[in-house]
Amino acid sequence: MKMALQRRHSGKDRKSPGAARSALRFNQGDHPFWWLCPVTIVLAVFYVYPVLEVLRTSFTDATLLDASYRYTLGSYRSILLDPALLQILEATFVFVAGSVIGQTTLGLLISLALQAGLKRRLFGVRAVRVTVLATWVVPGVASAITWQLLLSEADFGFFNAMLKFASLPPVPWLSDPWMAVWSATVANIWYGTALSVILLYAGLQTISPTLYEAAAVDGATAIQTFWHITLPGLRPTLLITVIIVSVLSLNTFEIVMPLTGGGPGRSTEVLALAAYNMVFYDFNLAQGSVLAVLMLLINLAVATTFWLLFRGSR
Amino acid sequence: MNYRSKRGITIYIALALIMLFFSLPLLWLLSLSIRTPAEILVRNLHVIPHSPTLQNFAQVLNNHQFLGYLWNGLKLAIMGAAGACVVAVPASYAFSRLQFRGKAQLLFLVLGFQMVSPLVMMVPLYRSMQAMGLTESHFGATLIYIAMYAPIATWTMKGSIDAVPRELDEAAMIDGCGRLQAFLRIILPVSLPGLASTFILTAMLGWSQFIVPFILLSQPDMLPISVGIFYFFGAYAGSAMQLVAAASVLSLLPIIVMVFFLQNFVVGGLTAGAVKE
Amino acid sequence: MKFNRTLLLLVIFSIGCLQPTGSAWAQDLVAPDRIGRSDAPKSFTFRVLTAHSNNNAQPKFAAGMAELYEKYARNHPDWRVRIQLMSLQIPQEHARLLEQARNGTAPDCTSMDSFAVPLFIHQGLLKPIEQYFTKEEVEELFAFVRPIVSDTEGHIYAWWWTTDLRLLFRNTAHVPDPPDTWQRTKEAALAAKRTTPGLDGLLFNGGRNETTMVDFLPNFWAQGGKLVDEKGTPVFGKEPNRAYLLNAIAYYQDLIKSGAAPARVASITDYSDLTASAIAGSTAMMINGDWVIGQMQAAMTPDAFAKWEISMLPGPTAEQRSTASGGWTFVSFSKDPEKVKACMDLVREVYMGPAVEVLQLLPTRQSEFDSMPMFRSEVYQRIKQYLTKSQARPGFPIYTAISNRLQIAIGSALSGSRTAENAVDEAMEQVAKVVPKP
Numbered sequence A: 001m002k003m004a005l006q007r008r009h010s011g012k013d014r015k016s017p018g019a020a021r022s023a024l025r026f027n028q029g030d031h032p033f034w035w036l037c038p039v040t041i042v043l044a045v046f047y048v049y050p051v052l053e054v055l056r057t058s059f060t061d062a063t064l065l066d067a068s069y070r071y072t073l074g075s076y077r078s079i080l081l082d083p084a085l086l087q088i089l090e091a092t093f094v095f096v097a098g099s100v101i102g103q104t105t106l107g108l109l110i111s112l113a114l115q116a117g118l119k120r121r122l123f124g125v126r127a128v129r130v131t132v133l134a135t136w137v138v139p140g141v142a143s144a145i146t147w148q149l150l151l152s153e154a155d156f157g158f159f160n161a162m163l164k165f166a167s168l169p170p171v172p173w174l175s176d177p178w179m180a181v182w183s184a185t186v187a188n189i190w191y192g193t194a195l196s197v198i199l200l201y202a203g204l205q206t207i208s209p210t211l212y213e214a215a216a217v218d219g220a221t222a223i224q225t226f227w228h229i230t231l232p233g234l235r236p237t238l239l240i241t242v243i244i245v246s247v248l249s250l251n252t253f254e255i256v257m258p259l260t261g262g263g264p265g266r267s268t269e270v271l272a273l274a275a276y277n278m279v280f281y282d283f284n285l286a287q288g289s290v291l292a293v294l295m296l297l298i299n300l301a302v303a304t305t306f307w308l309l310f311r312g313s314r
Numbered sequence B: 001m002n003y004r005s006k007r008g009i010t011i012y013i014a015l016a017l018i019m020l021f022f023s024l025p026l027l028w029l030l031s032l033s034i035r036t037p038a039e040i041l042v043r044n045l046h047v048i049p050h051s052p053t054l055q056n057f058a059q060v061l062n063n064h065q066f067l068g069y070l071w072n073g074l075k076l077a078i079m080g081a082a083g084a085c086v087v088a089v090p091a092s093y094a095f096s097r098l099q100f101r102g103k104a105q106l107l108f109l110v111l112g113f114q115m116v117s118p119l120v121m122m123v124p125l126y127r128s129m130q131a132m133g134l135t136e137s138h139f140g141a142t143l144i145y146i147a148m149y150a151p152i153a154t155w156t157m158k159g160s161i162d163a164v165p166r167e168l169d170e171a172a173m174i175d176g177c178g179r180l181q182a183f184l185r186i187i188l189p190v191s192l193p194g195l196a197s198t199f200i201l202t203a204m205l206g207w208s209q210f211i212v213p214f215i216l217l218s219q220p221d222m223l224p225i226s227v228g229i230f231y232f233f234g235a236y237a238g239s240a241m242q243l244v245a246a247a248s249v250l251s252l253l254p255i256i257v258m259v260f261f262l263q264n265f266v267v268g269g270l271t272a273g274a275v276k277e
Numbered sequence C: 001m002k003f004n005r006t007l008l009l010l011v012i013f014s015i016g017c018l019q020p021t022g023s024a025w026a027q028d029l030v031a032p033d034r035i036g037r038s039d040a041p042k043s044f045t046f047r048v049l050t051a052h053s054n055n056n057a058q059p060k061f062a063a064g065m066a067e068l069y070e071k072y073a074r075n076h077p078d079w080r081v082r083i084q085l086m087s088l089q090i091p092q093e094h095a096r097l098l099e100q101a102r103n104g105t106a107p108d109c110t111s112m113d114s115f116a117v118p119l120f121i122h123q124g125l126l127k128p129i130e131q132y133f134t135k136e137e138v139e140e141l142f143a144f145v146r147p148i149v150s151d152t153e154g155h156i157y158a159w160w161w162t163t164d165l166r167l168l169f170r171n172t173a174h175v176p177d178p179p180d181t182w183q184r185t186k187e188a189a190l191a192a193k194r195t196t197p198g199l200d201g202l203l204f205n206g207g208r209n210e211t212t213m214v215d216f217l218p219n220f221w222a223q224g225g226k227l228v229d230e231k232g233t234p235v236f237g238k239e240p241n242r243a244y245l246l247n248a249i250a251y252y253q254d255l256i257k258s259g260a261a262p263a264r265v266a267s268i269t270d271y272s273d274l275t276a277s278a279i280a281g282s283t284a285m286m287i288n289g290d291w292v293i294g295q296m297q298a299a300m301t302p303d304a305f306a307k308w309e310i311s312m313l314p315g316p317t318a319e320q321r322s323t324a325s326g327g328w329t330f331v332s333f334s335k336d337p338e339k340v341k342a343c344m345d346l347v348r349e350v351y352m353g354p355a356v357e358v359l360q361l362l363p364t365r366q367s368e369f370d371s372m373p374m375f376r377s378e379v380y381q382r383i384k385q386y387l388t389k390s391q392a393r394p395g396f397p398i399y400t401a402i403s404n405r406l407q408i409a410i411g412s413a414l415s416g417s418r419t420a421e422n423a424v425d426e427a428m429e430q431v432a433k434v435v436p437k438p
Helices: A002-010 A016-025 A032-046 A048-058 A074-080 A084-119 A125-137 A140-151 A158-165 A177-205 A209-218 A222-251 A256-260 A271-280 A285-311 B002-033 B055-062 B066-097 B103-115 B118-131 B138-162 B166-174 B179-190 B192-207 B211-216 B225-232 B241-266 C002-017 C059-075 C090-103 C114-122 C135-139 C145-149 C182-195 C210-222 C241-258 C263-267 C271-280 C292-299 C302-306 C337-351 C354-359 C366-371 C378-388 C399-415 C420-434
Strands: C042-049 C079-086 C109-113 C159-163 C166-171 C200-203 C283-289 C308-311 C323-325 C327-332 C390-392
Touching: A032 A048, A032 B066, A032 B103, A032 B138, A048 A285, A048 B118, A074 A285, A084 A125, A084 A177, A084 A222, A084 A271, A084 B002, A125 A177, A125 B002, A125 B192, A125 B241, A140 A158, A140 A177, A140 A256, A140 B002, A140 B225, A140 B241, A177 A222, A177 A256, A177 B002, A177 B138, A177 B192, A209 A222, A222 A271, A222 A285, A222 B103, A222 B138, A256 A271, A271 A285, A271 B118, A271 C090, A285 B103, A285 B118, B002 B241, B055 B066, B055 B241, B066 B103, B066 B138, B066 B179, B066 B192, B066 B225, B066 B241, B103 B138, B118 B138, B118 B211, B118 C090, B138 B192, B138 B211, B166 B179, B179 B192, B211 B225, B211 C090, B225 B241, C042 C337, C059 C337, C059 C354, C079 C109, C079 C337, C090 C109, C090 C114, C109 C114, C109 C337, C114 C145, C114 C159, C114 C327, C114 C399, C145 C159, C145 C390, C159 C337, C159 C354, C166 C210, C166 C323, C182 C200, C182 C241, C182 C283, C200 C271, C210 C241, C210 C323, C210 C390, C210 C399, C241 C263, C241 C399, C241 C420, C263 C399, C271 C283, C271 C292, C302 C308, C308 C378, C327 C337, C337 C354, C366 C378, C378 C390, C399 C420
Parallel strands: C042 C079, C042 C109, C200 C283, C323 C390
Antiparallel strands: C109 C327, C159 C327, C166 C283, C166 C308
């Protein structure tokens, strides 16, 4: 035992004898099987069947109206050859990209400001945190309706009234196809930033304070500190945040639906909303499943891209 | 001192702008919640209505199911989050510390489950839960929450554990600990802030979850607020918005209370960082 | 921190304890989740729209319904009714009902939106209920009701107990006479705008929502247009219906181009948006539903309210007029005839009559208009006349797909991203893909 302790303190050559002993003793713990068991069981029992069903249904022509169905690639053909698909993907791209950039940036800003504010014991910091979290706690439908009221282009719509106050022309927030997507994106940024704040704030805490102290001693400016210490330290957290935000944004329609319903026309019909309409209005389960598969593939592609981009040196 | 206070002011301005953006819709919601039915459709820039009233709050609180909606929402969210964390923590430890073939692929497979839209899964999910006899119960709903949020929990926990230097593991194991003991005694306590934020994240996701409780539960006294809020709309959408707004505002209260109390514990008061140099 | 945590636990615990326990209601005949004594021998499940039950969020309506439920409970002491609630999320609720009906787990007795009924009839999931109603009661129903709730052999599967309709509301200070044609409506709107700058001429739903369809279809129907034929095959994209559709869309486009209606109608999806404009005095006319009459009266001063009048929706000519009606029905999924009868007794005694007065909704039978005091007023008698000319959305499951596609078409045409012809043709193409195979 004493020898082992001495070895630890010596640091460098810990590897050889001690490691060999460890390897022998901890063969059991080294095998990932038991560690992964709980997750695997839970997913296998409750999630695998529905997911496989969705995949399977996408290869049929099943609808909610008919109990019988046939296997066919027709549903894929319908979706992929649909001229509206391009518009849907465009809307989804703007929505997701905007949400990822907006939520991550705002989340980062808020986390930094919160951290700095807390350090200085500034008054009102708690209020900011509570407000941001509150946006997620309020039921989504209520938030969406409130946004609809604020964005209303009637005389009493808040934003247009403010513009009028400043002698600026009103903006067709929701009735112009192009503008509507951005309005929906901003509403989604408002709604989802809370999650980024939680993740990024926790990430900020993992950066050792001594690094900051060293930087301060070296006379680094705020921007230099941010660029050389904060950002690199946040890299793994940023990766996770960006992936999670993109997955959630791609799958979400809680805000878009009450806000615009997907209109005008289909200009704000993001993939998730298209899937919803397909299942609940057209009652077309198969095509809805195809859209779900499409969302899955896009999600995977986006996540993989971020993973490869962000991995860098770890 | 001058430089310091300039920074302080910049932070204040940043926080103020952020506050404005996030609080505007909430303030509007508050304004809607204190209006009488006569004024709910009066749309002008007055944030405070002519005759503000607290009667909407009284009505919502008198609704027999409202507090139940909040309680159920909290219960499902917390139980789902706790279960997801329990299940995810060992997995994230494995992904972080152990080397094995196909690790990255497995990691993406796990996340892949998260990526399938629960909306489209609604029908097969209902059928499979029915076959297992787990519909109409909080237990069944919680299990689905766990399955839904375990992937995200795994990913975020992995990130937290990654941030813990491996020297700690190795030091513990050299001392004679098994990997499991090293994990339980050293790594877990040190990554507690990360675990806490994972818990909060999954709890928040569970709070806003609509499809799963909607499809699995039909007794009103079992529903969470994410489903129950819809019962405050009148016979024609928009005809009782003041009650929906009041219910939404009230649904913030338990959370605000919790956040104020848990703030220090959760999002940062604990000495930050994992490693004591 | 220790103090904080204890306090926190206490707070959570006390919130949990504030749950009203079941025992508080055990003695009463009516509880939020039950009608009848809790120890009654027989029971059935009853899923009802929240706003149509004793769980209505507004206390006066809730109390009124509770009273009606109590009467039923006294008349049927052997029955215990387990109440479930349905929300206004119509697509989701009905998809869930569909799945549960297939599974055999649907409630015994449930509310159903009128335009979902044909879907369930076609799937053979409902039991006929005409034996529980007299012939007179059935004959008194407005004309648009029967085709929706019956099958080809005349069996009735749902009791449609409340309805609504769309009206042209006008502020007589700006538009003294009711315009009866599209042309006159446009002119009246423009005239009002000229005398009062900043005023909107005519407002209506044009966004992506079912409300848009219900406001729009009367323009199509007034010309004799049909969305589907008698067998349920979509024919709206074929002549002459295609021409009628294009006429109606052109009418909307003309309103916007001339400035009679503001461009923002392409984003309005909510009747309360329109009502709010009327209350704010920022519009001269609007297309809205009958239920806002009460809302406007509550929100406006008597003088301001007195200026507003209703009239039938305008048509291409003064004789071609129509309006659209929706509403709610009750159906039974139970295989036990006793339960079906108990369900229909509830419908007869509570909903087919007293409930419409308590909830201030429109009834579906002409006799109710004459017998109930609330509906004897001049306004309601006129509404009764309009209802005789009203139409309901087609009684075929394909309607929801048609509606979805036409909403897209109208929105695209109004915002200019597509021509009306292209939009309609595309809608027809897409709908053709989901027509159920014979």
